[in-house]
Amino acid sequence: MxxxxxxxxxxxxxxxxxxxxxxxxxxxxxxxxxxPKPIVDHMRAHLAAADRLLMDETTAPALDPRHGRTRKGFFWAITCDDRGFGGTGPPIVLLRYAP
Known part of the structure; x- marks a missing residue:
């Protein structure tokens, strides 16, 4: 894309x-x-109640127009998937970004 x-x-x-x-x-x-906000809110609530979470942090350059350069931004992929532990809930992945 x-x-x-x-x-x-x-x-x-x-x-x-x-x-x-x-x-x-x-x-x-x-x-x-x-x-999609109601869907994301539901996913966030499901993740907050999960017994196990997996998280991956990735950095990416982000434009900083105030200073005329780039700075480090952060992407997080937060997931839970308990199917391997006998869970019946759906696997969920939520992507977050912060400058």
Whole structure:
């Protein structure tokens, strides 16, 4: 999956003859983040009640526009899967990011 910054997406739309409002791609992204929130909240509650958690931390460069450089950001994959221990719950993976 290739992710383009919003300004590049707007340029692509203009080349296709579509003139979106400059804020439109950001609004679309915000709306797509709102709707899965109940699902993510349920997954987070399930993980909080799990007997065993596995976690992996990965660093990634993140833009720091205030200082004109990049800094270290962190991705965490938090998972529980008790099927190997006789559990009946579904396996869950929740991805988190923090700058």
């Amino acid at each position: 290739i992710i383009c910054p919003f300004y590049r997406q707007a340029e692509i739309y203009v080349r296709q003859g579509i003139q979106p409002d400059r804020a439109a791609p950001g609004n679309w992204a915000g709306r797509t983040c709102f709707h």
